[in-house]
Every structure is written in C-alpha cells, then in structure tokens.
Amino acid sequence: MSSAPAQALAGRRVVVTGGAGLIGSRLAAALQDVAADVTVIDAMVPEHGANRRNLDGLAVRLVERDLADGVADALEGAEVVFNLAGQRSHTDSMADPRTDLHHNCTAQLALLESGRESAPGATVLFASTRQIYGRVARIPADESTPIAPRDINGVHKAAAEQFHRLYHDVYGLRTLSLRLTNTYGPGMRIRDARQGFLGAWVGALTRGEAFAVWGGDQLRDLNHVDDVVDAFLLAAAEPRAVGGAFNLGGPPVSLRELAEALVHANGGGSYEVVPLPEEAKRIDIGDYAGDYTAFETLTGWRPRVALDSGLRQTLEYFRANRESYA
Amino acid sequence: MSSAPAQALAGRRVVVTGGAGLIGSRLAAALQDVAADVTVIDAMVPEHGANRRNLDGLAVRLVERDLADGVADALEGAEVVFNLAGQRSHTDSMADPRTDLHHNCTAQLALLESGRESAPGATVLFASTRQIYGRVARIPADESTPIAPRDINGVHKAAAEQFHRLYHDVYGLRTLSLRLTNTYGPGMRIRDARQGFLGAWVGALTRGEAFAVWGGDQLRDLNHVDDVVDAFLLAAAEPRAVGGAFNLGGPPVSLRELAEALVHANGGGSYEVVPLPEEAKRIDIGDYAGDYTAFETLTGWRPRVALDSGLRQTLEYFRANRESYA
Secondary structure: OOOHHHHHHOOOEEEEEOOOOHHHHHHHHHHHHOOOEEEEEEOOOOOOOOOHHHHOOOOOEEEEOOHHHOOHHHHOOOOEEEEOOOOOOHHHHHHOHHHHHHHHHHHHHHHHHHHHHHOOOOEEEEEEEHHHHOOOOOOOEOOOOOOOOOOHHHHHHHHHHHHHHHHHHHHOOEEEEEEEOEEEOOOOOOOOOOOOHHHHHHHHHHOOOOEEEEOOOOEEOEEEHHHHHHHHHHHHOOHHHOOOEEEOOOOOEEHHHHHHHHHHHHOOOOEEEEOOOHHHHOOOOOOOOEOOHHHHHHHOOOOOOOHHHHHHHHHHHHHHHHHHHO | OOOHHHHHHOOOEEEEEOOOOHHHHHHHHHHHHOOOEEEEEEOOOOOOOOOHHHHOOOOOEEEEOOHHHOOHHHHOOOOEEEEOOOOOOHHHHHHOHHHHHHHHHHHHHHHHHHHHHHOOOOEEEEEEEHHHHOOOOOOOEOOOOOOOOOOHHHHHHHHHHHHHHHHHHHHOOEEEEEEEOEEEOOOOOOOOOOOOHHHHHHHHHHOOOOEEEEOOOOEEOEEEHHHHHHHHHHHHOOHHHOOOEEEOOOOOEEHHHHHHHHHHHHOOOOEEEEOOOHHHHOOOOOOOOEOOHHHHHHHOOOOOOOHHHHHHHHHHHHHHHHHHHO
16 A cells, blocks of 8 residues: 555654554555654554554554553654554443543543653644544534534543643644544454444454344445545645644445445345344434545545445455454 | 522432532531431542531541542432532643543542442532633633633543533433532632632732732632532432533622732732733633523522622631631
8 A cells, every 4th residue: 555645754753553453554554655764552452453463564663552651752753643542442431431541541641741741843643533523413514513422432532632632722732633433444353343333244244244234224424544544644744734623524324325335345245234232322323424624625635435445445355364353 | 507409408318529628518518407418528639629627517427538449338329419529720630630530530430330330310410610611702601612621620520521411311320510610618728729719819818928810801700609509409409400511600700800809808918910820821711701591590590699798708717717728
C-alpha cells in the first residue's frame, strides 16, 4: 500500500500509538513507504485491536507499552503523533467500566502529558469516534450534533477528545480529533465483535460459518482503512485543522444490505437475522451516518474505496492470513 | 437549620457522599432534623472540602472511605443517595489530572456500580457543575448550552454526569444531576481557593488580611448553601426530575461588586484587584450565570437567601469557628 498524502511526512519522525491495530499498522506501512522514521507504541492488549501479524515486514521501532506508564522517551523529537490507542468494545466498557476508563482516559492523559514534556511542537491526531453522539436525531450527523453517548466507552472517548482540545486551548499543543465511524479492512480483529460487528462477520465467513446480523434495518456508514489512513495523513498536513474535531463518514447502508454485499463479495456464505440481545439493545445507537463536509472542505478528503471492492480485498486478505487472526 | 423540603425524607434511609463538606454537612443536618437515618461517606481528603467540624453535634453514621474502594455495604437499603463527593479545584486538576480523574471518574463509576448492586431502587442525585459549559456565549446560560469545559476538572465532572445519565438510561437507576454554580456558606473551605475564590476571600477577612480579587469585571452567580440544600431535597422528592440535569443559579454580580458586598457585610476590610495569574487566565470561563428556569418550573425552587444576609451569616460563623478551618 502507498498513499499520496503520506509524502508530506517523508523522512519525518512520526509516532503511531495503537500502531499494531487495523488503522495504525496501515498508517505505519504508508509512512514507511515514504521513508518516515516511525515508532509504533502499542500495549498489545489481547482483547484490543493489536495483532503482531499487522507489523510483519515493517521496519518500524516497536515500543510495547501501556501509554499510562508514560511515553515521553518514545515521543522525543516526534513531529507528528497519530494517537490511535484505545479500548473500543462497547459491551466490554459496560461490563468493566474501570478498565475502559484506564485505556481511554488515564492512558490518554498520560500521552498528552508526555507530549507536553518531550514533543510540545508535535501535531497530535486523536482517533475519536461517532460513538460520542449516541443516538442522533438525523443522518448524516454533523459535528454540531449534541454529545450524548449511550455507553461508557462513548463517555470516555468524549472525555479523551476534550482532553485533546483542552491541551490545545490551554497549552498550545497542536492537537486535533477525527471522529471515526466503522472502519474495516485487512488487519482488523475478526475473532469476535470487540472491534465491531463487521469483523465478527468476516471471521465467520472465513471459517465457513454463518454469521448473525443483529436487527438488520439499522443504517450505518463504513470507511475502508485506506480512506481513514488518508484522512489522518491529510489532517496532519493541514494547519487549519489544528484545534478542531471532524467527522469522517460515508454513505449509509442497512446492516441487511451490508450482509448481502459481504456474502456477494465472498462469492457465497450465509447469515441469520436475529433480534438484538438485551445487552446490545440497551446501548444501541439506531441509525447513523456521518456528515464529513467540514473535513472535506478543509482537506479535500472523501471516501474513495467502494464498498464492494473494499470487502473483496478484506476477505481475500483474511482467507490468505486467517490463522494469524483466528 | 431546618428545611421544609426535608420533611419528605422523615425517617428514611439516606446516604450523603462528600457529607463532611459544605453542602453535604448542611444536608445531613437538615435530614437529622427530620429524623432521617443518615449515613455520611467521606474520604476526608485534606485538599478537598471535608472538615470534621462540619459534622460536630450530628448523630450521623460516618463511613470514612474513598468511593473508589466500593461502598455497596454503606448504600444497603438507601432510598436516596445525595452524591456530593468530588475534587473541585480547577488549578489542581490541571496540575494533577490523574488524581482528579480518580476522584471524579473512577470514584463515581464505583459509586454507581455499588448503587446497582445494593440500592438499585434508590434515587441518586449527583452534584454536577456549571464548569462543564466552559465559556458560555450568553448569560444566563440554560441547559442547552454546549458542553465545552475549559479545564480537566470540567471534563471529568461532565463525564461523571454522563455516567449518571447512562446508568439511568441503561440500567434504570433513578439518577439526576444538579449543575451547581458557586456555593458558599458556613462550613466552606476558607484556608485557600481550592473550593472557590470566595472561600479564600472569607479566610483572609477572618484573619484580618486583605484579599486579592483576580480580574474583577467577570460576572458570576452565587447560591447560599441553604438554597442548594433545598434544591437537592426538592429534586429528591420530584419523580419527574429523574433522568435529567438541571442548572441552579442566581443573579449575576461582578467580582468587584461581590468584594464590596463582602467588605460591607464584614463591617470593614480591604482587597486588592490584581490581574489574573497566567495559570488561572488560561482556564478562566469569563462571565457566567445559570438559567434555572427548568428546575424552578419543575420544583418551585429559586434562591431565597439574599447575598448580603448570606455573607453576613457566613462571616459570623467563621469569626466564631475560625480555628477549625484555618
């Protein structure tokens, strides 16, 4: 993979937190292609998105550490910090709020304090989420949508985004946030739904099993990981983005349509539409699609990978590499 | 002190977290007057609002414990939990964000989990704050004002308020939040400005010293502690308040006018108007006054203690009890 927007970071010193996950590892690969000096920091928490396979063949420096333990040494001299580390399972956050608080708040405060200490001039890009909006009144939802998260994970991610804004406003750190929607692609977690339902679906298909569609009529938008990587790279190169928070997003599709598209891309497979389990229903956000006009206006970004080809490429990757993600 | 709205809790089992502080201890006294069965939980953190003197003469059960350690045993059988515990120094939260996170988020999550476990039917009233709004575009500010805190304390208090809303929406806990503004009165912390500038002013006056007014033109509103106690008692008795978040508030007054009023109430004293120190300027919220129409409509509450008599009574108390608060 290579990415035109990465050129701006050719030869620069860059840090990617959560860099063994889906987005972080693809970002690291794009940066390596332009000979950036890349450090990946990842706590390699088994229940999160990290997978060592994602870093295979990359000549990046890997710092295996929890951000909460302080990373000032690893940030030394960094010009850009792509801050993608975090817990993102909604149901896990409800079952164990304190662990979610640790990974999404304690760790993020420590990252920002480390940044103040050893990389005060760096641009810090935080991976926020549409989850902070909760149930939205209309789609596509823009950034003026009230912050009203429906689960603990959303509360903590909203706080972490506010930490970033605050460290900009108060300390002059060059922070900004991208509010991601469902991101998918090669390297995602597929052994369960902890990183989103689509990972669980892909996992089932690659095992030759049927997958379960909860509900089916809910609308969601998806971004291929390469589009999200481009978004982060474009944001890093746009001084006017500093201090802000911007939606990514894509065209809405119902879960049922998405299931059909996935089976089609797979050349076969089956799924079952089932009612939402109680624990999921209680925190479900209903329909969502993000309005990314503000970010597009600033950077020219828009999603370019079509759903069908993105799904095909993802399935192909996991058919070839299933054992590393099982 | 006695409070008419307390009658509804006569003989009931009630818990007050942060009950050795300004508001909690006055609430405990009002509840004792109607023979409620009162448990006070307080971590007695030296830098916070607790003062043992505030509980003198009260026949309440005192559980000296950090909420983060779990309080399911202390909540057993409670019908109402007045949840007032927390860290509230804005500058301390900036200097040590992790400690603020502990007291305002970790502890609050633990309180709510304890409530789910041992008092799932209790009404839980959270002391939120106008600090979650940050700088407001106009005053008085109502509850639709965007949540955009200017300091770490505000981010954490906003998260804690969202925890309460979430535990209502998801688990059916009977939670609600009151967004307090500057609360003052007998029992407040006066040895420094950790619980607000007015405490520091009162402390200086009772020592016969001049006090410093930072800025002077900023508008703020104040509520006497007895009005805030009434607000909590009225909210506890109003089923339609459950699930909501409501501003308290009062008429705006400039810091300079307030300084004059305080010197007048004291029958003398002096102050100096000085520029805001850098660390305060960076997180200053400018003008603020809360629009409490929503809460007044629901409960009939409005502030009743006039500023002059409230200040007089406060100064009188501290002249008589200075050594316990110095």
